[in-house]
Amino acid sequence: MAAPPSGASLALLEKLVAALSTKGLVTEAEITERQAITDRASPEIGARMVARAWTDPEYYALLMRDGKAAAEAMGASMAGAPELGVLENTPKQHHLVVCTLCSCYPRALLGYPPGWYKSFAYRSRAVREPRAVLAEWGTPMADDVEIRVVDSTADYRWMVLPMRPAGTEGWSAEKLASIITRDALVGVAVPRV
Amino acid sequence: MSTDPRFAPGARVRVKDDWPETRGPCHIRTPHYVRGRTGQVVRPLGAFPNPEDLAFARPAPRRQLYHVLFEQPPIWDEGKAGDTVMVEIFEHWLEEA
Amino acid sequence: MTEESPNRALHDIGGIARFRCTPVEHDEAPPDAFGKKVDAIRQILAQKKMMTVDELRRGIESIPEDEYFALGYYERWLHSIAALMVEKGVIRQEDLA
Numbered sequence: 001m002a003a004p005p006s007g008a009s010l011a012l013l014e015k016l017v018a019a020l021s022t023k024g025l026v027t028e029a030e031i032t033e034r035q036a037i038t039d040r041a042s043p044e045i046g047a048r049m050v051a052r053a054w055t056d057p058e059y060y061a062l063l064m065r066d067g068k069a070a071a072e073a074m075g076a077s078m079a080g081a082p083e084l085g086v087l088e089n090t091p092k093q094h095h096l097v098v099c100t101l102c103s104c105y106p107r108a109l110l111g112y113p114p115g116w117y118k119s120f121a122y123r124s125r126a127v128r129e130p131r132a133v134l135a136e137w138g139t140p141m142a143d144d145v146e147i148r149v150v151d152s153t154a155d156y157r158w159m160v161l162p163m164r165p166a167g168t169e170g171w172s173a174e175k176l177a178s179i180i181t182r183d184a185l186v187g188v189a190v191p192r193v
Numbered sequence: 194m195s196t197d198p199r200f201a202p203g204a205r206v207r208v209k210d211d212w213p214e215t216r217g218p219c220h221i222r223t224p225h226y227v228r229g230r231t232g233q234v235v236r237p238l239g240a241f242p243n244p245e246d247l248a249f250a251r252p253a254p255r256r257q258l259y260h261v262l263f264e265q266p267p268i269w270d271e272g273k274a275g276d277t278v279m280v281e282i283f284e285h286w287l288e289e290a
Numbered sequence: 291m292t293e294e295s296p297n298r299a300l301h302d303i304g305g306i307a308r309f310r311c312t313p314v315e316h317d318e319a320p321p322d323a324f325g326k327k328v329d330a331i332r333q334i335l336a337q338k339k340m341m342t343v344d345e346l347r348r349g350i351e352s353i354p355e356d357e358y359f360a361l362g363y364y365e366r367w368l369h370s371i372a373a374l375m376v377e378k379g380v381i382r383q384e385d386l387a
Contacts, residue, residue: 003362004322004324004362005322005324005325005362005364005365006365009324009361009362009365009368009369010324012368012369012372012386013324013327013328013368015385015386015387016331016368016371016372016375016381016385016386017327017331018385019375019381019382019385019386020331020335020375020380020381022385023380023381025334025335025338025340025380026331026334026335030330030334031327031330031331031334032330034330034333034334035326035327035329035330038326038329038330038333039326080337083238083239085238098304100224100226100302100303100304100305101222101224101301101302101304101347102301102347102350103363111320112320112321112325112326112329114317114318114319115315115317115318115319115363116314116315116316116317116318118363119314119315119317120303120308120309120312120359121309121312121313121314121315122314123303123304123309124303124304124305124306124308124309124310124312125305125309125310125312125314126314127224127226127278127304127305128265128269128271128272128304128305128310129271129272129310130265130276131272131273131276133314136313136314137314137316143273146275146276146277147265147273147276147277148262148276148277148278148279149265149276149277149278149279150278150279150280151224151278151279151280151281151304152281153222153223153224153280153281153282154222154238154241154244154258154281154282154283155238155239155241155258155281156238156258156281212295212297214297214298214299215297218348218352220344220347220348220351221299224302224304225295225297225298225299225302225304226304226305228295244344244347247342247344247345248342248344248345248347248348249345249348250342250345250378268305269305
């Protein structure tokens with residue numbers, strides 16, 4: 001698990017904030033406000049997007065064509081955020097998103113990336129041994145499914161559109177959203193009933 | 194510089210086997226494991242300011258970005274045939290294969 | 291992979307042997323107060339056109355290897371932001387001493 005910041009880092013942060021405040025560049029109020037905005041982003045919006053795409057063909061078409069517009073249509077604030085691309089899983093193809101170079105993640109939509117996504121182990125291993133990582137996470141994949149790892153290296157952020165599981169026929173979008181986890185939106189898990 | 198895509202979906206492309214890391218400070222978004230590798234353009238993703246310039250606060254001309262698909266096993270000498278990796282790569286890193 | 295490139299940059303860790311046997315821990319915790327504050331500062335400075343995400347990354351990538359792997363995620367961000375603000379002459383090194 002992530003270790004707490006060192007005393008030296010805490011002191012550096014305090015000094016940086018003080019120096020930037022003196023220059024009028026950053027105020028405590030701005031920091032609080034920015035943090036509140038970031039805290040509002042959440043995988044729940046992504047889950048509602050997927051559930052609606054499963055039940056509304058027009059919304060599905062919008063999602064595949066313009067991820068940002070589809071996110072905004074569900075209440076996410078995407079102004080200034082990078083493009084949002086959507087990767088659709090099929091019975092023959094499963095997407096797994098990683099950023100090997102840093103930790104690119106659809107933050108504007110899903111919020112802070114979880115610790116594991118930023119970890120050296122995930123960044124390094126997901127691209128080389130995706131089946132092993134998926135199996136360790138309880139998501140073994142059949143041999144006839146292509147694993148398509150998506151290394152998020154540049155100006156897009158990527159969200160997976162998982163497959164709707166059998167046994168959810170007739171469910172409301174709200175009930176469907178309840179089985180769509182953040183992990184499924186990254187591709188390390190699949191929705192289960 | 195034109196921002197029209199030079200490569201169409203399906204085009205075979207090779208990632209330049211270039212290592213700017215050996216020539217001094219740089220910031221590049223082309224992972225080490227695809228350099229010199231051949232893949233297939235999935236689609237152009239649009240033109241974006243070159244991160245290699247942005248990283249040093251230089252004027253950053255827009256460059257075409259592509260989704261390029263590679264087979265996994267040749268990259269790692271292991272893995273399952275048919276598994277792939279898809280990477281965003283800027284046009285100036287690509288040449289016809 | 292046949293051989294790991296000796297030219298690879300420190301942060302360019304896709305598929306490298308070093309983490310081959312490291313399990314991916316299920317660390318789901320949101321950032322602590324320190325991390326959230328660093329994150330907010332980065333967003334504010336970006337919004338005010340004081341720095342780009344590519345400059346942030348370049349700063350992170352130039353952290354020496356020992357520190358890179360020893361520092362926490364948002365500690366690396368903080369070091370990069372502080373160094374960039376000094377580099378750009380926004381603040382002085384003495385301000386951080």
